[in-house]
Amino acid sequence: MAFETFETEDHYARLADSYDANWAHTAEYVSRMSELIADRVRIQAGERVADVGAGTGLFLRAFDDAITAENPIACIDPSRPMLDQLPDDARLTPVQATAEQVAAREVRLPDDELDVILMKEVIHHVSDIDTMVKGLAAQMAHGGRFLVVTLPPQLDYPLFEAALQRFGERQPEPDGIAGAMRAAGLEVEQALEEFPVRVSRDHYIELVGRRWMSVLSTFTDEELADGLDEMRRRHPQEHLEFADRFAFILGVKP
Numbered sequence: 001m002a003f004e005t006f007e008t009e010d011h012y013a014r015l016a017d018s019y020d021a022n023w024a025h026t027a028e029y030v031s032r033m034s035e036l037i038a039d040r041v042r043i044q045a046g047e048r049v050a051d052v053g054a055g056t057g058l059f060l061r062a063f064d065d066a067i068t069a070e071n072p073i074a075c076i077d078p079s080r081p082m083l084d085q086l087p088d089d090a091r092l093t094p095v096q097a098t099a100e101q102v103a104a105r106e107v108r109l110p111d112d113e114l115d116v117i118l119m120k121e122v123i124h125h126v127s128d129i130d131t132m133v134k135g136l137a138a139q140m141a142h143g144g145r146f147l148v149v150t151l152p153p154q155l156d157y158p159l160f161e162a163a164l165q166r167f168g169e170r171q172p173e174p175d176g177i178a179g180a181m182r183a184a185g186l187e188v189e190q191a192l193e194e195f196p197v198r199v200s201r202d203h204y205i206e207l208v209g210r211r212w213m214s215v216l217s218t219f220t221d222e223e224l225a226d227g228l229d230e231m232r233r234r235h236p237q238e239h240l241e242f243a244d245r246f247a248f249i250l251g252v253k254p
C-alpha cells in the first residue's frame with residue numbers, strides 16, 4: 001500500500017521542518033512523555049525496537065539507555081521529509097514505509113522479530129487497524145511490548161468547533177485499539193495520562209493557521225480563516241490553559 005492519502009503526505013511534507021517546534025513540544029512535555037513511554041516498554045539492552053510512524057524521532061530518548069549502533073532502532077515512516085529530520089545517529093535506521101506495509105511484510109525490517117513496537121500519534125492514519133495490529137503482533141517475540149500512544153477522539157483543545165468535531169469523527173477510540181490487540185493475542189493494559197498546557201494564545205492561533213494537526217489540512221483556506229476568527233472571538237485572553245490527554249494502550253505478547 002502506498003502512503004495512505006496525498007492529503008496526509010502533503011501535510012507532513014509541509015510540517016517536517018517545523019514539527020519539533022510546535023506548542024506541545026516543550027522540554028518538559030518531551031521528557032515526561034518519554035518517561036511515560038520508557039516506564040511502559042521497559043526496554044532491556046539488546047532488545048529489537050521499531051518506532052512505527054517515528055516522524056522526526058522526537059521521543060526516541062525513551063530508548064536511549066538500551067540502544068547501541070550494533071542494535072539500532074528501526075525508525076519507520078512513509079514521509080521522507082519527516083525521516084530526513086531524524087538526528088544523525090548510528091543508533092537509528094530509517095525505513096521509509098507505512099505501518100500497513102510492515103504489518104503485511106511487504107517491507108522487511110533489519111530484525112525478523114521485535115521486542116518493542118512504539119506507535120505514537122500515528123494510528124489515526126491507519127484505515128484498517130485490526131489487520132495492521134494483527135500483522136505487527138505476529139512479528140513480536142514472546143514477552144514483546146506494543147505501545148500505542150494516541151489522542152482520544154474528544155479533545156479539550158481551544159480549537160474551532162468544526163475542527164474538534166471532525167477530529168472526533170476521524171480519531172479511533174482507545175477501546176477499539178485495545179480490542180484489536182486482544183484479538184491479536186496480546187494482553188492489554190490501558191491508561192489515560194494528562195499533560196497541563198499553558199500557551200500564548202497568539203502562538204496557538206498561529207500554529208492552527210499553519211495547520212499543525214493533520215485534521216486542519218482537511219479544511220480549505222476560507223474555512224480555516226473562519227475557524228481562526230471563531231477562536232479569536234472565543235479566546236480573547238493572552239494565554240490559553242487546557243489539558244492535553246493521551247491514551248496509552250500497551251499490548252504484551254504472552
Ligand SMILES: C[S@@+](CC[C@H](N)C(=O)[O-])C[C@H]1O[C@@H](n2cnc3c(N)ncnc32)[C@H](O)[C@@H]1O
Pocket residue numbers: 004008012052053054055056057058059076077078079082097098099100119120121122125126
Ligand atoms: C503526528 S506524527 C507523529 C510522529 C512521532 N511518532 C511523534 O510522536 O513525534 C505522525 C507520523 O505518522 C506518519 N504516518 C502517516 N501515515 C502513516 C502510516 N500509514 N504508517 C506509518 N506512519 C504513518 C507521518 O508521516 C508522521 O511522521
